[in-house]
Amino acid sequence: xxxxxxxxxxxxxxxxxxxxxxxxxxxxxxxxxxxxxxxxxxxxxxxxxxxxxxxxxxxxxxxxxxxxxxxxxxxxxxxxxxxxxxxxxxxxxxxxxxxxxxxxxxxxxxxxxxxxxxxxxxxxxxxxxxxxxxxxxxxxxxxxxxxxxxxxxxxxxxxxxxxxxxxxxxxxxxxxxxxxxxxxxxxxxxxxxxxxxxxxxxxxxxxxxxxxxxxxxxxxxxxxxxxxxxxxxxxxxxxxxxxxxxxxxxx
Numbered sequence: 001x002x003x004x005x006x007x008x009x010x011x012x013x014x015x016x017x018x019x020x021x022x023x024x025x026x027x028x029x030x031x032x033x034x035x036x037x038x039x040x041x042x043x044x045x046x047x048x049x050x051x052x053x054x055x056x057x058x059x060x061x062x063x064x065x066x067x068x069x070x071x072x073x074x075x076x077x078x079x080x081x082x083x084x085x086x087x088x089x090x091x092x093x094x095x096x097x098x099x100x101x102x103x104x105x106x107x108x109x110x111x112x113x114x115x116x117x118x119x120x121x122x123x124x125x126x127x128x129x130x131x132x133x134x135x136x137x138x139x140x141x142x143x144x145x146x147x148x149x150x151x152x153x154x155x156x157x158x159x160x161x162x163x164x165x166x167x168x169x170x171x172x173x174x175x176x177x178x179x180x181x182x183x184x185x186x187x188x189x190x191x192x193x194x195x196x197x198x199x200x201x202x203x204x205x206x207x208x209x210x211x212x213x214x215x216x217x218x219x220x221x222x223x224x225x226x227x228x229x230x231x232x233x234x235x236x237x238x239x240x241x242x243x244x245x246x247x248x249x250x251x
Contacts, residue, residue: 004099005106008073012107021069022111026062027118030055034123049211051123056206057179059115060141060199061170063108067149068166070104072159074150079158097243101150101236108142125210133209133216140228141202147235148198154242173197178204201227 012018033054074097078084116134119125127134152169156162174180176190177199183191194200205224208214214221 002099004096005103008099008103009106011073012103018069022066022107023114026058026111026115029062030058030115030119031122033058034119048125051119051125052206052210053178053182053203055115055119055123055125056203057174057199059112060145060177060202061174061179062115063111063142063145064148064170064173064198065166066111067104067108067145068152068162068170069149070100070107070146071149071151071153072156072162074100074153075156075159075162094240094243097150097154097240100153101146101239104146104149105142108146109138112138112142130209133214133221134206136216136225137202137205137209137228140225140232141198141205143232144198144202144228144235145232147232147239151235151239151242154239174199176200198228198231201231 034051037050037054116125116127116138120127149166152162152165156165174197176194177197178186178194179199183194183200183203186194201224205221205228208218208221208224212220216222
């Protein structure tokens with residue numbers, strides 16, 4: 001499984017397009033949105049809130065697109081025959097999905113860390129005083145989002161289907177989960193619906209860190225971590241079941 005992860009990482013860092021979409025494009029969006037929306041408040045506290053919303057909302061939304069692409073690489077391996085070779089090897093079939101999930105988590109964690117470090121260096125977002133809480137929320141968010149990407153790849157039949165499904169699903173989740181518009185200005189009914197979105201729990205967790213200044217031991221903050229972990233575990237469980245029923249049939 002470790003060899004599979006290393007192989008995926010090598011291919012990923014050798015692909016300029018993947019690097020661009022995963023790391024450069026989110027930075028561009030964060031920069032643009034921050035200049036447009038990050039300084040619209042009347043007070044410093046409002047401006048910090050705007051910056052946190054832009055960074056958290058954009059990071060989670062772009063991460064969902066990234067992990068969908070990572071999941072799609074599993075289907076590329078299926079189409080070019082690599083997956084069949086792996087399934088015929090002595091390696092347990094589930095390890096293929098374990099490896100892809102580990103790879104997705106690694107890239108997701110790196111992407112989120114880069115986004116927040118960029119916000120710290122360029123826009124002055126104070127992350128130094130909240131590193132333990134921030135790292136915990138990054139891990140939980142990356143885990144939940146990675147499960148989403150792997151699940152898409154487990155039931156889709158081609159990368160084109162993954163791209164189609166992911167575009168619709170991610171945009172809908174981002175719109176109702178607060179990535180595009182802050183939750184507090186949405187109608188009450190939309191605020192209730194938002195809880196079904198990964199975006200909502202990730203963004204609210206980052207709000208707890210930077211706006212509410214909650215310690216890492218606070219139950220309100222930890223509840224966001226538990227929910228994201230539960231979402232990731234549920235998505236991964238469904239992905240493994242779908243993987244067994246569909247992709248493993250090619251052997």
